[in-house]
């Protein structure tokens with residue numbers, strides 16, 4: 001057989017797959033892979049790696065599905081081997097594996113052809129290049145006429161295949177390769193093949209974490225040598241595997257873990273986005289590295305307008321928010337944006353903004369090896385904050401109490417908790433690694449709000465956007481009968497109808513005063529103070545501790561009051577006077593009565609993947 005120096009006979013791949021099916025030890029699997037990789041010319045190493053993974057490229061490349069069903073394969077087999085579809089079906093029913101059916105047809109054809117001295121023919125052996133490119137063509141042929149094209153391509157491959165090749169071509173097309181080779185084994189095999197041992201494993205893995213495309217990494221190593229990847233930088237357009245956080249619940253322990261001092265940032269409850277900006281071209285990758293650009297055209301536009309650098313990769317959390325009040329909305333609302341159609345409608349219905357928290361490449365500077373404070377400086381320098389693009393709220397602290405208060409504030413403002421991040425000399429961006437440089441602090445318990453409360457309006461804030469110039473948010477308080485005072489619980493900007501909003505100013509006009517009412521205790525300063533007169537029915541998602549509000553202050557926890565997360569106005573209670581409002585005691589009972597440990601039931605990843 002005359003060999004093409006730049007390609008590999010597909011037979012070698014098929015034979016390796018066959019051997020792999022027969023063994024169970026990971027070491028032997030790795031050895032088989034090493035042999036295959038060593039035999040593969042650099043030109044097709046990427047393709048071989050994808051074939052091993054049973055795919056045509058990394059997921060984020062959005063290569064279409066092959067779109068090959070059982071029926072199509074049966075038809076292709078009948079064309080390739082001159083059988084009727086009934087004949088193919090009959091054998092398939094008894095064997096139960098289309099790959100095996102293809103192999104046996106190919107075998108009988110070979111027997112016949114051997115009589116005509118067909119075997120060993122120089123002209124017609126399959127190469128990895130041809131097989132892979134045919135697979136790609138099959139995937140990309142869509143729409144009218146695509147079925148015929150797919151059929152011709154598959155039959156063409158099967159006609160020229162050796163029996164063992166036919167088996168794996170069919171298995172691949174069916175998506176049933178199931179070799180059980182994980183990324184880790186491929187990384188080991190690459191390190192041994194090109195570096196002589198697994199001592200290069202860490203470097204290879206880092207490269208893969210920086211550029212989540214194993215085929216590309218293999219190609220770079222094969223063509224430029226394994227040493228070259230030590231200096232590998234992130235590349236715009238190729239997602240970086242995200243850095244992840246460990247979890248702890250004690251502020252003191254957390255600070256110890258980050259060597260005493262760190263940045264404490266809001267942990268926003270949205271969808272992580274990795275933004276790749278190259279001039280006017282912006283792409284967004286999800287935490288699972290899917291390309292989610294099309295779902296967020298508004299974020300793409302906002303980034304173009306507020307990020308000064310030309311070439312930059314950065315990360316942030318995309319969060320749903322209320323344009324009239326600026327309040328953050330729960331993660332569940334954002335999930336309505338996860339769709340392929342009617343995007344424009346969703347853009348209007350579920351407005352979002354991005355809170356940026358890291359930058360990994362700026363122009364040509366690889367920032368993944370720089371410290372967090374350095375990266376944060378760059379982020380602040382290259383971003384003009386707007387309504388849509390913000391830098392994540394953060395403080396720098398070495399004090400557990402300050403950390404805890406910031407955590408409570410974050411939650412009452414709609415965040416999920418905080419991320420505490422190391423800022424010492426080793427505080428690099430560790431792509432693809434879950435470690436102690438980032439530690440998340442979330443609630444262990446939550447008190448779900450199952451009932452409404454009646455609260456007294458004590459102040460008002462002017463709205464933004466559509467509500468500019470009008471009162472759009474009210475400050476509400478609960479009653480303390482013992483001291484005859486009203487203490488604040490929450491700001492409410494949601495749930496009002498347009499009619500409610502239009503009438504708001506007139507409703508409160510008689511009660512506006514130019515100072516805080518003596519019966520009101522508040523550490524929040526609204527735009528307008530009211531006499532505590534009007535009562536409203538309010539519902540929320542949760543009752544939560546908050547240092548911002550004076551209700552129940554120091555009664556449940558030192559330094560914190562009680563607040564309502566995601567509160568919503570239901571209606572005015574014209575029948576109630578301020579002294580009939582829900583009392584502090586009642587709120588404490590509600591809080592304690594509903595306090596439940598948070599089960600780590602469904603991770604966000606599962607929700608997003610569904």
Ligand SMILES: Nc1ncnc2c1ncn2[C@@H]1O[C@H](COP(=O)(O)OP(=O)(O)OP(=O)(O)O)[C@@H](O)[C@H]1O
Pocket residue numbers: 242243244245246265266267268269270271272287317357392419440603604605
């Ligand atoms: N300021 C922030 N810094 C880093 N990540 C943040 C920040 N705000 C929100 N996040 C989100 O928190 C996630 C980090 O938490 P973690 O590493 O535990 O990821 P996870 O496994 O998806 O867990 P979780 O379910 O808690 O989001 C990030 O993936 C990101 O989506």
